[in-house]
Amino acid sequence: MSSYQTEVQNLNYNAATRCFEALVVFHEGHETRKVPISTPLPIATDFEAVSTVLVARAKAHRSKGRARLVSRSPIQKSGRLIHINDMIRQLKDTMGLKDMPAAA
Structure with missing residues (x-):
């Protein structure tokens, strides 16, 4: 509800x-x-x-x-919230940018 x-x-x-x-x-x-x-x-x-x-x-x-x-x-998926850091990590993985360094 x-x-x-x-x-x-x-x-x-x-x-x-x-x-x-x-x-x-x-x-x-x-x-x-x-x-x-x-x-x-x-x-x-x-x-x-x-x-x-x-x-x-x-x-x-x-x-x-x-x-x-x-x-x-944040989107609720399988009983837990997906936070922005998780969303960014998923986006990098999808785009092949997994090894890209984080911003300073």
């Missing part, structure tokens, strides 16, 4: 556009999808109302395929 969590990061009020702006982050299992979003609301709006509107708008963008900022954790 994968975990699911949503958070609102970097919440700002842009006085020039009279909008709240934030980065809504969806954590879904091994994937993190970040959606930059804004909404026109009065500056006196409380955080709960602002975050509810921002998350709803971000979900709408995500469902329409507009959420393009995606990051994934």
Whole structure:
């Protein structure tokens, strides 16, 4: 079963556009999808109302395929995580660069 969590990061009020702006982050299992979003609301709006509107708008963008900022954790293979060093080692082996010295 994968975990699911949503958070609102970097919440700002842009006085020039009279909008709240934030980065809504969806954590879904091994994937993190970040959606930059804004909404026109009065500056006196409380955080709960602002975050509810921002998350709803971000979900709408995500469902329409507009959420393009995606990051994934290392690939899980046979019950263990493959870390970046293992991935680099596998790439070097595949390309025949096994004897290539490491960067200084």
